[in-house]
Amino acid sequence: MTPPSISIQGRRIASDTPPYIVAELSANHNGSLAPREIPSALLFSIFTPRCFSGP
Structure with missing residues (x-):
């Protein structure tokens, strides 16, 4: 039996x-x-310094 899998851009995982x-x-x-x-x-991961300094 084949284990459960998913595929990402054609690659079976x-x-x-x-x-x-x-x-x-x-x-x-x-x-x-x-x-x-x-x-x-x-x-x-993209962020701006404002993310850390609050509103």
Whole structure:
């Protein structure tokens, strides 16, 4: 029996497939980014300083 799965841009994701790795990119990494694996997708975090200073 095939385990339950989903598909993202034609890539099947299930318990019997290699992991789907999402790496987050943002300004809050102190200039250091050392991925151990090649990511399958990137998440871009975008914010403005106003988000932290309140209304």
